[in-house]
Amino acid sequence: MNRTAHIAGAAALSLLAACSGPSSAEIEKYSEACVDFYKEKRAKFTDQVEYRKYWKKEGKIVVSLAVKDSKWSSSYTEGLCVVDLEEGTLQIPALFDRARWSK
Template sequence: MKRIFAISLAILLTGCFGPSDEQKQRAETACEKFVLEKVAEKYLDETHVFDTYVKDGKIVVEVGYRRESRSYSDGDSYSVRICIYDEEKGTIEIPSLFNMGQWKK
């Protein structure tokens, strides 16, 4: 009984304090556009969101993009960048390679 209550409470708190589906969707859309503009201008307009999660109070979106001229060695693989979306401050950023690790899940 206590375990069911604890699980129910955890689900309720996560739903109340985490970002809504709408907020996550806005973050994904904004991050895909941002990655295309800032990182992938030499790439196709093809992106894919691999994961969206919250870390340190910000929405983190893992955005993949493909090379315009894929060679056999590239196959169908994506390059992936992490995008940090802070709706409160109205900011979007892509962390450098040196501090990308702090934003990984």
């Protein structure tokens, strides 16, 4: 099941991102929004969720997240969050849709 949320100020941010690609400040904002959204919708209460990296695919920004059992854990599972600047939404791809957004 896909999870979607709207992000604030998407219209202004999409204009900036469309011109030159996202700035480091924009990526920081998107990654923080994705971490919070993932924690709210998918993570267990005890999971630690951290930003790893991002890439662009199909005109959207895909944020890779490390989901760990604890902050001391060295192993993690990857979570994905798709940022659609045109629609102003965040989405966590469903299990069968992950391949579409993988790098």
